[in-house]
Amino acid sequence: MRTSGERLVGRDAELALTAGEVDRLGEGRAATLTIEGEAGVGKTRLAQSMVHRARSRGMTVFCGRAHPFERTRPFGVVADALDLSVRSSDSRGAAIGALLSRHDADASGSVGDIQYRVVEEIVDLVETACAERPVLLVAEDIHWADTASLLTVLSIVRQLPLAPLLAVVTTRPSPLPGDVVRLLDDLADEGGRTLRLQPLAPDQVAALAAHELGAPPGPGLAAMLDKAGGNPLWVNALLRSLADEGVLRDASGVVDVTSPELPGSLSELVARRLRDLSGPTLDLLQVTAVLGDAVSVRDVAAVARRTPADVAGQLTEAFDARLLDEVDERVVFRHQLVHDAIYQRVPAPARRLLHREAAVALMAAGADRLAVADHLVLGAERGDEQVVGWLRDAAREASGQAPAVTLELLRRAEALLPGGHRDADLVSAEVVQALLRAGHVAEASARAEAVLTRRHATEVDSPLRVALVGALALQNRADEVTAVVEASLAAPDRLRPADQALVLSQQSWALTYTGDPRAGESAAARALAIAEQVSDTAMSVWALTALLVAEGRQGRFDEALSHARRAATLAAGSPDTRSLPLQPKFFLGLALFDCDLVGEARTAFRAALDDESGSAWWLSDTLMADAQASFAIGEWDDAVPGLIAGGQAAQEKGNPLLTTQSLAYRTVIATARGDLRSARKLADGFTASLEGEQLSYNAGVLTFAAAGLTAAEGDLQGAFDLLLRCWRFDQARESRFYHRCLAPDLVRLALALGHRDVAVEVADSVAAGVALAPEVATVAGLALRCRGLVDGEVEALVEAAALTRRTPLLVEHAGACEDAASLLARDGRRDEAATLLNEALDRYEQAGADAWAGRVRAGLRSVGAHPGARGPRRRPAAGWESLTDTERAVALLVADGLTNGAVARRMYISPHTVNTHLRHVFAKLGVSNRVELATVVHHSIE
Known part of the structure; x- marks a missing residue:
């Protein structure tokens, strides 16, 4: 009987498809392919054919495989594929391996920071390889992959859509773990193809x-x-x-x-082969199967307590029986089904014992707990206190790398403890913390409450109360937060002063986010007093940050900025990392922006991005804030890619507020440019949130976008109703933060629709806000603008235009000019009206707001001016001159060989934003890869 060699019989169509994907990769085209099929159907052989074809064409190949009993090994698949270890011959791989070997939990408690840093480093490493030659990345058997590896694969695909990269994953069909299903869905959403291998006919x-x-x-x-x-x-x-x-x-x-x-099954067939093996070989083969489907001889030797030479010799029979093979210095079962058949033949009690012995032996041989944690989980029985301790240690090691793995290990440790065990409450508290880190805040609060409401160990009371307040605050359950905080503070010995300040700060956030900023301010002030009394700098930063947010919601922007500056100064001068999860520089940027200091705000955002000691959880917020700043000053060609990228990052981090904000700002831009179809499609992603009984924390900007679109579609009453509802909602909660978004359009529509009482109410309210932020030009300008519209006072409107002219803000400045011009024209002061209209027109045209510019040109014609000769300031549709300044900067850096990550760091944007810019650049220049781009760039700048 002969072997099939390299030929894959019966798969001609599939071979043609995969070969075509590799050939297109050689042309510089990115793609993603999922190969799905049952065990034994040929997934690996098909993937190997792609690997051979890619290598024969001089491409770089990264190939890794997930294995059973390794779901608790963070980044296991990608670490194998990319050789990420401290012993790697590649310096970057070794550096990432060093990060992966760090098991010290982050003292600041900033969840997932190491995980996301490692992901970004891996993406950059892959992109660097793509800059040298096309890359084939294969991740096999992802149904066994750890969560960090799945996240990394998705990040590589999303962040490198224009690189010469072909990503291939193989998997069995359902049932699959939920995180694998999500990855496959996300890959399909990114344009990936799925090849389902059917049984042979x-x-x-x-x-x-x-x-x-x-x-x-x-x-x-x-x-x-x-x-x-x-x-x-x-x-x-x-x-x-x-x-x-x-x-x-x-x-x-x-x-x-x-x-x-x-034989009735493959298992029976394997069993028939096993009958011919000697007893010692069979025993050793079963040990090998318990270790996994691909294991080192040294590991088998360690568990079997034999020398590697003895193991290799004894397994010769199994190699001769075609049960085993050898690949990359590992003993590999000829197929997973062969491994499964042998593994299942070991009686369950013996399997459990072997798994435990394997874990102990491997740890004694130098393996870390994370590498053997699956064996601990599979090998322990209820009451095994030693394994419980090992699992808790392994969970601590995983806490900075993979929060989901930490949670899984602690759940198993908890399940192994007998009822009433002395450590039960300690483990429960650790589970609550792990739930918070993994983002399961509802379950975290429920678990914490369950322990606190029964008799529990004294030492877990304080950490559980702090965790409960944090979990409730994240769910905006302000009333419950208040109840827990007050009950905790009523017994002074329950919480240390630092914890008292922390829970009060959390309470402040919850109150402010649920619409009671005055109560939020009170809680933050109490937190600050306690922190200052004990000279706790980190908790002072927490309290100041909560305080500035509460003050900003009330419209006291000057005070908020003062506290933001103090928080940033304290954090910068203190080695205490407990304040870092808040990223004070980011909040300083927000406060500066609210005071019209846009340039300083962007400097603060860039400082936050530069600060590697800060929390990665604020990265998407910082990038989104900077994109919103681009929108605010009219740099819309830069704002759109930033908003798209910020929205993608927010989705990855599970932040619905930022996701809807991205959609809202893009809706405004599409409306202003006259693309109402696109605007409506974008708005459909957030308008449902404006229909419930409660409005979200960011409802002001969502309402501004939705109302502007509704008015542009001709439904003035609908726009008015949207604005009025949000206005009244904020008024009831004494929130002035979105006055500058809501008030001008609401006053204008109220007067147009005969609701003068509403217009007066709004004008009076914004006038009262000036005393709260007297130094902020747009606040004073807003009051003058609304009062001028209500009372018909043209000079108030002219002064409002002059005030907003001092700021770089597009909507406020151009809108004030339009309002003033309308009253000037009414009074016959046409030249003055034309001057202000031209001022607004300049701003709109620079931003590309064609529809708004068209409205202004109509106004100019009505006062006898003739704007038509100038026309919109458009760039060419294609070629080097069609690129925006930012697109040119990106193109130049990419042409010089910088990766997306390096470009992002150089320009203080995100890799997602770089990708969006590159898509535009490729389309405008008519190129399909970076080599072509470099050629065009060099010709264009000669």
Whole structure:
């Protein structure tokens, strides 16, 4: 009987498809392919054919595989594929490996920081490889992959859509873990293809048999092979078994069987082979199966307490029986189904014992707990206190790398403890913390409450109360937060002063976010007093940050900025990292922006991005804030890519507020440019949040966008209703933060629709806000603008235009000019009206707001001016001159060989934003890869 060699019989169509993907990769085209099929159907062989084809064409290949019993090993698949270890010959791989070997939990409690840093480093490493030659990245058997590896694969695909990269993942069909299902859905959403390998048809099975045997199968053999269900592995295994047992015969040009006996399953077939093995070899083979489907001889030797040479010699029989193979210095079962068959033959109690012994032996040999944690989980029985301790240690090691792994390990540790165990409450408290870190805040609060409401260990009371307040605050359950905080503070010995300040700060956030900023301010002030009394700098930063947010919601922007500056100064001068999760520089940027100091705000945002000691959880917020600053000053060509990228990052981090804000600002831009169809599609992503009984924390900007679009579609009453509802909602909660968004359009629409009382109410309210922020030009300008519209006072409107002219803000400045011009024209002061309209027109045209510019040009014509000759200031649609300044900067840096990550760091934007800019650059320049881009760039700048 001969072997099939490199030929994959019965898969001609699939081979053509995968070969085409590799060939397109050679042309510099990015793609993603999922190969799905049952075990033994040929996924690995098909992936290997792609690997061979890519290598034969000089491409870089990264290939990794997930293995059973390794879901608790963070970044396991990608670490294997990219050789990420401290012993790596590649300096960058070694540096990332050093990060992965760090098991010290972050003292600041900033969740997932190491995980996201590692992901970004890996993306940059892959992109660097893509800059040298096309890259094929293969991740096999992702149904066993750890969560960090799944996140990394998705990040690589999302952040490198324009790189010469072909990402291939293989998986079995459902049932699959939820995180794997999400990855496959996300890859499909990114444009990835799925190839589902079906069982071979009868004629293909016959062709496979003919290829293996050198002659077609006879009727008896064909009937046997039909029972393999079209699974190529099972067909080959049957043929080899029948050949080994001597029951095949040549007859009249076909090969048939001399006996109708047939193993009922692959497991039975494997069992028949095992009968021929000696006892010591069988024992060693079972140990190997318990360790996994691909293991080192040294690991087998450590567990079996034999020398590596003895192990290698004893397993010779298993190699001869074609049960094992050797790949990359590992003992590998010929197929996963062979491994499963041998593993399942070991009685369950023996398997459990072997898993435990394996974990102990491997740790004694130097393996860390994370590498063997799956064996601990599979090998322990209830009451095994030693394993509980090991699992808790492993969970601590994983806390900075993979929060989901930490949670899984602690859940298992908790399940192993007998009822009433002395450590039960300690482990429960650790589970609550892990739930918070993994983002399961509702379950975290429920678990914390369950422990606190019964008798519990004294030492867990304080950490559980702090965790409960944090979890409730994240869910905006302000009333419950207040109840827990007040109950905790009523017993002074329950919480240390630092914890008192922390829970009060958390209470402040919850109150402010649920619409009671005055109460939020009170809680933050109490927190600050306690922190200052004990000279706790970190908790002072927490309290000041909560305080400035509460003050800003009330419209006291000057005071908020003062506290933001103090918080940033304290954090910068203190080595105490407990304040870092808040990223004070980011909040300073927000406060500066609220005071019209946009340039200083962007400097603060860039400082936050530069601050590697800060929390990665604020990265998407910082990038989004900077994109919103670009929108505010009219740099919309830069704002749109930033908003898109910020929205993508927010989705990855599970932040719905930022996601809807991205959509809202893009809706405003599309509306202003006259693309109402796109605007409506974008708005559909957030308008449902404006229909419930409660409005979200960011409802002001969402309402501004939705109302502007509704008015542009001709429904003035609908726009008015949206604005009025949000206005009244904020008024009831004494929130002035979104006055500058809501008030001008609401006053204008109220007057147009005959609701003068509403216009007066709004004008009076914004006038009162000036005393709260007297130094902020747009606040004073807003009051003058609304009062001028209500009372018809043209000079108030002219002064409002003059005030907003001092700021770089587009909507406020141009809108004030339009309002003033309308009253100037009414009074016959046409030249003055034309001057202000031209001022607004300049701003709109620079931003590309064609629809708004068209409205202004109509106003100019009505006062006798003639703007038409100038026309909109458009760039060419294609070519170097069509690029924006930012697109040119990105193109130049990429042409110089910088990766997306390096460009992002140089320009203080995100890799997502770089990708969006590159898409535009590629389209405008008519190129499809970076090599072509570099050629065009160099010709253009000569």
